[in-house]
Amino acid sequence: MTIIDLKNISKSYKGLVLFENTNLAIEKGKIYGLTGPNGSGKSVLFKMMCGFIFPDQGTVTIRGKQLGKDNRFPEDFGIIIDRPGYIGNKTGFENLKYLAMINRKISDEQIKETMIKVGLQPAAKQKVKEYSLGMKQKLAIAQAIMEDQEILLLDEPFNALDVDSVENIRGLLKSLKDKGKTIVLTSHNQEDIDLLSDHIYRVRNFTLEKIK
Known part of the structure; x- marks a missing residue:
C-alpha cells in the first residue's frame, strides 16, 4: 500500500534547482x-512530504489525498527536520509536555516512557539549554x-549520538x-542507511535514483 506518493515533482529552492520530474512511492510499514x-x-524533499512547502510542479499525495491549500499538513506525522527549537530554560519533560498539549493525545506517563526509550531521564531537573548535542538529539x-x-x-x-545511543x-x-510504522530517514553514516532501510534512494542529477 502506497502511503506517500510524489509524482513528477520539480522544485527550485533559493535559486537552486533541486528536483526535476521526480517520482517516489513510499509503501506503508517500510523504512526508506x-x-x-x-x-x-x-531536507527540502521532507518539507514537501509534510506540507511545509509545495513543489513548483507535480503532486504530493498522502494516504490518497493530495496536499494543497485546503489539505496543507497531513496528520499523524513525526518529524525531525533541521534542528528543532526548544524552550531553553525548561526541562526536557516540560518541553515535551508543552508539545503534547497541542493535540492532547498522550499522558505524562507516555511522555516519560518515550524519554526513557530514547535514553533520557524524565525526572532530571537539567534545563534544555544545558543539554549536550546528543541529549538534544534524543x-x-x-x-x-x-x-x-x-x-x-x-x-x-x-547526529551527535554516541555509539551506544546509535545502537539503541x-x-x-x-x-x-x-x-507497522513508515519511516523515511537520512544519515551521513552509510551504515545506518544500509542496516535499517528496506529501500534506498540517492539524490542525483535532480532526481531520486534507486540503489536498493
Whole structure:
C-alpha cells in the first residue's frame, strides 16, 4: 500500500534547482533511506512530504489525498527536520509536555516512557539549554515518536549520538517498523542507511535514483 506518493515533482529552492520530474512511492510499514551530498535537497524533499512547502510542479499525495491549500499538513506525522527549537530554560519533560498539549493525545506517563526509550531521564531537573548535542538529539527523536505517529520523517536522527545511543535508536526504529510504522530517514553514516532501510534512494542529477 502506497502511503506517500510524489509524482513528477520539480522544485527550485533559493535559486537552486533541486528536483526535476521526480517520482517516489513510499509503501506503508517500510523504512526508506535517502542519501546524497549536503545541499542536494533531502531536507527540502521532507518539507514537501509534510506540507511545509509545495513543489513548483507535480503532486504530493498522502494516504490518497493530495496536499494543497485546503489539505496543507497531513496528520499523524513525526518529524525531525533541521534542528528543532526548544524552550531553553525548561526541562526536557516540560518541553515535551508543552508539545503534547497541542493535540492532547498522550499522558505524562507516555511522555516519560518515550524519554526513557530514547535514553533520557524524565525526572532530571537539567534545563534544555544545558543539554549536550546528543541529549538534544534524543529529545528531538522523543518528540517525533511520542504520540505514536504513523509516519516518521527523520532527517539525520543519529547526529551527535554516541555509539551506544546509535545502537539503541537503531533498535527503536526497527521496533517501530515492526509495529507497522513508515519511516523515511537520512544519515551521513552509510551504515545506518544500509542496516535499517528496506529501500534506498540517492539524490542525483535532480532526481531520486534507486540503489536498493
